[in-house]
Every structure is written in structure tokens, then in C-alpha cells.
Amino acid sequence: MSTLTKSGARHQYALVVDTTRCIGCEACSVACRVENEVPDGHWRSRIAPPTSGGSKAPLKWSCMHCADAPCVQVCPTKATYRRTDGIVVIVADKCVGCKYCIVACPYGARYFDDKKGIPDKCDLCAGMLDAGLKPACVQTCVGRALAVADLADPHDKDAARIRSGEARPLHPELGTKPSVYYVVGE
Amino acid sequence: MVWGWQIAWYLFLGGLGAGATVTSLLASRAGPRVGTIERAGATLAGPAVALGTALLVFDLGMGRREPWRLVYLYLNWGSPMTWGTWILTLFIPVALLHALSITGPLPPRWERPVAPVRRAAVRARGTLKVMAGVLAVSTAIYTGVLLSAPPSFPLLGSWLLPVLFLLSALSTGMSAAVVSGYVLARHEKAEFDLCSWSRIHIGLVVMELVVLFAWLTVGAASQAGGDSVQLLVSGSLAPVFWVVVVFGGLIAPVIAHIATATNGNSQVALAGEAGVLAGGLALRYLVLLAAVPVIIGPAL
Ligand code: SF4
Numbered sequence A: 001m002s003t004l005t006k007s008g009a010r011h012q013y014a015l016v017v018d019t020t021r022c023i024g025c026e027a028c029s030v031a032c033r034v035e036n037e038v039p040d041g042h043w044r045s046r047i048a049p050p051t052s053g054g055s056k057a058p059l060k061w062s063c064m065h066c067a068d069a070p071c072v073q074v075c076p077t078k079a080t081y082r083r084t085d086g087i088v089v090i091v092a093d094k095c096v097g098c099k100y101c102i103v104a105c106p107y108g109a110r111y112f113d114d115k116k117g118i119p120d121k122c123d124l125c126a127g128m129l130d131a132g133l134k135p136a137c138v139q140t141c142v143g144r145a146l147a148v149a150d151l152a153d154p155h156d157k158d159a160a161r162i163r164s165g166e167a168r169p170l171h172p173e174l175g176t177k178p179s180v181y182y183v184v185g186e
Numbered sequence B: 001m002v003w004g005w006q007i008a009w010y011l012f013l014g015g016l017g018a019g020a021t022v023t024s025l026l027a028s029r030a031g032p033r034v035g036t037i038e039r040a041g042a043t044l045a046g047p048a049v050a051l052g053t054a055l056l057v058f059d060l061g062m063g064r065r066e067p068w069r070l071v072y073l074y075l076n077w078g079s080p081m082t083w084g085t086w087i088l089t090l091f092i093p094v095a096l097l098h099a100l101s102i103t104g105p106l107p108p109r110w111e112r113p114v115a116p117v118r119r120a121a122v123r124a125r126g127t128l129k130v131m132a133g134v135l136a137v138s139t140a141i142y143t144g145v146l147l148s149a150p151p152s153f154p155l156l157g158s159w160l161l162p163v164l165f166l167l168s169a170l171s172t173g174m175s176a177a178v179v180s181g182y183v184l185a186r187h188e189k190a191e192f193d194l195c196s197w198s199r200i201h202i203g204l205v206v207m208e209l210v211v212l213f214a215w216l217t218v219g220a221a222s223q224a225g226g227d228s229v230q231l232l233v234s235g236s237l238a239p240v241f242w243v244v245v246v247f248g249g250l251i252a253p254v255i256a257h258i259a260t261a262t263n264g265n266s267q268v269a270l271a272g273e274a275g276v277l278a279g280g281l282a283l284r285y286l287v288l289l290a291a292v293p294v295i296i297g298p299a300l
């Protein structure tokens, strides 16, 4: 399990979505569905219609892994928490299934899995990242529109796009400090 | 909104139990004699809140299948639901003890096991009253804070919602206590003075009406909040909103209470109380149904 960058600092993950390279093919959505066995009628990741979020491009939409996440704040059991590397996850054994996190998420990123009795959402394929692999959506993207950036790595090219302001979060005015950043063309 | 009818009833019954307790405490100030409203309000509170809580637990996913997980609910001091869990955990037994401390003995078969508890409760009556009052008001406010804390639904995210829920809780609890107090008084052939309650209730309902419209006005300021308000006042929820919540639950009861306060007609006042109860429940339902999220995410 690699939780340290080359320089020894902690990872600080973010997702960069380059909408100028996205053709809206939904390969990422399908890969996510297969990898995470998402039940019918729900999604962890999908392409939002071009009008959402004020963008003309299709938007890959999933949990924003907010640094100030309302879901984390309201979760009474602390089953939902933010890992030190920035990924917001749900600990299945602690969750009572109260659905408060689903109510609290302004991005509509969570769904309730009736079979499991708990909510679910994108976890950036945390298990794969821990194993040194890329998330299923990133691996599958045909246009190479998706990348996991590591903000703790000063040499990471994708992190540089975030630092320069080229990639920006959706609805920052909500104050949740999302960790998914979008590159939007003219 | 993923929360359905169970949560609407939970919010309603929690508020009702809180309001019934406050009504009972108000009634106790009238004099040393323990009147029917005082007893009815106190007796209603515990079971109402417990039933609401049971509905909530029944709505849980894994918490229902593996109830031992419920202990985790007490953990996150930053979560309104954890506050609520603590408040309800304390309020339900305190409300039951408060009821025991002011009611007469049950039939002997039932009284025997509770007798020692009742004796202790009677001794601690003063403390129980203070605790019941504080926990009742906390419960009523909490039901509003639960919905107003997250930033996801602009109409709900206003501090006016807890105020509205507090007023509605006091009002519905008063209605429940007054109606059952009335029935009890008939049964005991005791005197029953509705007029003074009608006067208090008019004030409460008028305040609730003002706060309701202030809440809608503030809520209409944002896009999603405006959509929610529109759903309530002119959209698909409008018939229930205007007929059951506004007219049946607020305006008609005011008229009924004015009629009672002036000519003492108790039948009219009791119909008004029924309206308050129906309006209070409908309000909780509609608040959940009208919640339009701040970002309309991609629909499937
Ligand atoms: S997008 Fe929603 S589920 Fe994801 S971290 Fe933010 S509030 Fe939580």
C-alpha cells in the first residue's frame, strides 16, 4: 500500500476533468458501474447533461471529495469520513443507514443501496489507488480527459493545472471545497 | 428527498410530544390542583416521541438490521442527528417519569411494578419538570435544525425553519393536550376551561402564520429555494399547502379559537384543534416534499 509520494509527503488526491477532451461517451460511467457493482437505477459517476454546472461541455459528475464535506459533518456515526489523502469514504460496518449524508450532499453524489442498507458513492476507487493503480474511470477514458492529481507532489503536472487555476471546482460558492477540478474551454 | 413519510411523522410526533410537555407545564402553573390538561399533556409526550423515534429507527438501513450499531449514533458531536439522539434518549424517559410524577395510580395489576418508580418520580417532581421543559424545547428546535443544517436545500437552510418547527410543535402539542384533556375531563366529569387555552393558542398560531410566510419569503431568494416555494404556493403541492396547512391548520383554528374565547363554544375549538394537528403533520410532509436541491444534479 503506497500512501507516500516520492518526496515522502502524504498524498493529497484530486480529480482533474478536462472537458475539452471529453466526448461524452460514458465509457467512464460504464467502467465505474462494472468495477463497483453499482445497482441499477443509481450511479457513482456519470456524464451530466451539458447544461448542468453552467458548462457547455459534458461534465463527468461524481462525489467531489469535498475538503469541508457536509456529508462528513452530519454523519452521526462518523461512518463517513475524509481520509488524510483527501478521499471521502464510508465505513460500511459503522453506518446505520440514516441517509442524513444523502440529504446533506449538495452535489447529489450519493444514493441509497437498499440491498446493502447503506448509502454509497464514488470513493475514487480508493482500494485501487492504494494498490498503486488508477481509478476505473481514469483507466478507461478514451479521450484521456481524466487524471488523478496529487497535490502533495510538487512535480505532478495535473496538480499544476489546479494550482495555476486552469482547472476549477464546480460551485465553489457552496464552501465545501471540492476536490474535483474541471478544465473548461472557451 | 430520500427521507419519506417515516421522517415526516418522526418530526411531527417529536414536536407534538415536546409541545404537549410544555402545555402540561404551563397548565401546572394554574394552581396546586393537577388538572386534566396537565396530566393529559404529560402522559401523551413520552409515547408520542417514542413512537416517532421507532419510526425513524424503522427507516434506517443497517441500523434496523443490526440494532447494536445504533450506539454509533452518539458519536459525532458536530452532527445535528447526534444531538437529537442524545436529546431524545434523555427526553423519552424524563417525559415518562414526569407523567408518573403527576398522574394517579394505574389499576393495581399495572401499578405494582411501577409503584417504586412513581414514588421516586414524585419526590423528584420539581427537577423532572425543569428537565422535561428544557428537553422538550430542545426536541422541538432540533427537529428544525436537523433539516436546516445541511447546505443542500436552500428552502430548508434557513434559521426560520427551526423557529417555525418550534412554534408548530408548541401548537400541535397544545392541541393534542387540550383535546385529550377535554376527553379526560368529560370522563371524570370535571370542569374544563377552554377559553384561556384558546387565547394562548391564538397567539401561537398567529406567530406561526407570520413565521411561515417570512420563511417562504426568505427561501424564495435563491433559485432552488424559489423553485421550492413555487412548488408549495402554486405548484403541485399548493392544494395541500393552502387548504390543509394554511387554512385548516392556521386560519380556521384562529377563527375557531376566537369564537370559543368570545362565546365559549367548545365544539368549535375542538374542531380547530383537529385542524392544527392535520396542518402540523401536513407541514412536515410538505417541507420534505418541497425540498429542491441547490444543484439539480444529472437526473438518470
Ligand atoms: S460531493 Fe457530496 S458526498 Fe462527496 S464529499 Fe462532497 S458532500 Fe460528501
Ligand code: SF4
Pocket (backbone or CB within 6 Å): A074, A075, A076, A077, A078, A079, A080, A090, A094, A095, A096, A097, A098, A099, A100, A101, A102, A118, A119
Ligand atoms: S447513512 Fe451512514 S454514512 Fe450516511 S450519515 Fe447515516 S450513518 Fe453516516
